Amino acid sequence: MKKEELLVAALKNGTVIDHIPSELVFKLIDLLGLQNEKSSVTIGYNLESEKIGRKGIIKVADRFFSDEEISRLSVTAPNVVLNIIHDYEVVEKKTVVIPDELHGIVRCPNPKCISNNEPMSSFFHVINKEQRLLKCHYCEKELNV
Amino acid sequence: MHSLVTIADLGKEKILSLLASAARFEAMPNRKTLDGRVVATLFFEPSTRTRLSFETAANRLGARVIGFSDAATSSSSKGESLKDTIMMVSNYADIIVMRHHLEGAARYASEVSPVPIINAGDGANQHPSQTMLDLYSIMKTQGTLDGLDICLVGDLKYGRTVHSLIMAMRHFHPRFHFVAPTELAMPNEYKLYCREHGIDFTEHTEFDETLINAADIIYMTRVQRERFTDLMEYERVKNVYVLRADMLRHTRPNLRILHPLPRVGEIAYDVDDCPQAYYFQQAKNGLFVRQALICDCLEIEG
Known part of the structure; x- marks a missing residue:
């Protein structure tokens, strides 16, 4: 067992989101809507990490995220890992996959785009996953994330 | 529907x-x-x-x-x-x-x-209906959309009509000649689009008779003053991209001049009486x- 995992309660069933850059912990909570989570959530940040220096970690009991929910992290934190825990064991490690479409995640940088001027969600097509190149569905402007 | x-x-x-x-x-x-x-x-x-x-x-x-x-x-x-x-x-x-x-x-x-x-x-x-009327005007005056030499002149940076025209012509093997001041040159994304779709193009800053005489279509656009950060530069280039009747003496017989209108000064009024002028019929189309x-x-x- 790793040292930082001793600092927080072990999880029987649920998800551990690991390798979060510390400064993005609260952004991720927002993206996943965990403010309204009913089950127990453990949040850690500024934990030591060999990989990224200082990392954050979020443990959510009895909660498993859908692929759609995970894809919401693809722009902000593409390198986080989700450990799926059953009966104290990691049964699966999920990485974030950038989806073909992003709905309501990225704001269009074009102030004259309709999506910034109407009560509506933004909508981007991912046109190149390696280059992380997006194209606004509405104003057709391209964006690198 | x-x-x-x-x-x-x-x-x-x-x-x-x-x-x-x-x-x-x-x-x-x-x-x-x-x-x-x-x-x-x-x-x-x-x-x-x-x-x-x-x-x-x-x-x-x-x-x-x-x-x-x-x-x-x-x-x-x-x-x-x-x-x-x-x-x-x-x-x-x-x-x-x-x-x-x-x-x-x-x-x-x-x-x-x-x-x-x-x-x-x-x-x-x-503005797709503008593009469709441009295509219709080209088709009607040339009898075909295929394999034409098309000069795009003026503001190629902000002019959405020329960008849409390039995309619409991708099916018809055109040869484009982009004529614009450096500030208003065709953006890279559209040059990339041309390369990806096998569309031939050349780039020019001088609008001269060599180009005019080798064209089937000349598509003029407005060079707008507000597009320039350097107004001296605007004063220098605004008259470079003006088409006058005396530039049309040795053109191909089928050459037609298009413009999405309104024009401000980029087509001299003496061009209106030349047989190559087509911009008013274009609007009617x-x-x-x-x-x-x-x-x-x-x-x-x-």
Whole structure:
């Protein structure tokens, strides 16, 4: 067992989101809507990490995220890992996959785009996953994330 | 029934069938094809030229027209959302022609509206009926769209009509000649688009007779003063891209000059009397093209 995992309660069933850059912990909570989570959530940040220096970690009991929910992290934190825990064991490690479409995640940088001027969600097509190149569905402007 | 938002949505066969339909409307523009129908023209941004063309197209087909010509006279001035305006108007009209100052407005409207939307311009983004009338004018004057030498002159950076024309011509093996001052040169994304689609192009900063004499179509655009950060530079280049009658002495006999209008000074008035001048007929062609587009979106035989 790793040292930082001793600092927080072990999880029987649920998800551990690991390798979060510390400064993005609260952004991720927002993206996943965990403010309204009913089950127990453990949040850690500024934990030591060999990989990224200082990392954050979020443990959510009895909660498993859908692929759609995970894809919401693809722009902000593409390198986080989700450990799926059953009966104290990691049964699966999920990485974030950038989806073909992003709905309501990225704001269009074009102030004259309709999506910034109407009560509506933004909508981007991912046109190149390696280059992380997006194209606004509405104003057709391209964006690198 | 379907909407028309961007020229990029139209394939080669569709473009050709719309042009054939426009030719049939030109032969007989007054029909009762849309008798009993209601066409709404919603111009959130004023554009008298485009609005009159669409409204004439609808009227000549026997439709009734409702709408507004300026957002100040519509409820969007009270803060109503675009969606709400579209939902209201779609209760009354069979099809909506809209122009909006925001980019992507027509795409969004087409996704919320139960009736077809025709994009009559959404900010700097798309204006497909302009592109279709450009294609129709090229087809009509050259007898073909295939394998032509097309000079695009003036503001190639911000001019959406030239960008859409390149995309629409991708099916027809054109050779483009881009003529613009460095500040207003064709953006890289469109040059990349040409390379990806195997479209030949050359780039020039001088607009001279060598180019003119080797062209089938010269497409002039306005060089706008407000596009320049350096006004000295504007003063220097504004007269470089002016077409005068004495430059048209040795052209190909089939050369025609197009311009989306309005012009300010880039085509001298003495060109109007040359046989190569075609910009006023080009605007007239817009009527037949718009008749074809309205009928096509309503899926009514035109």
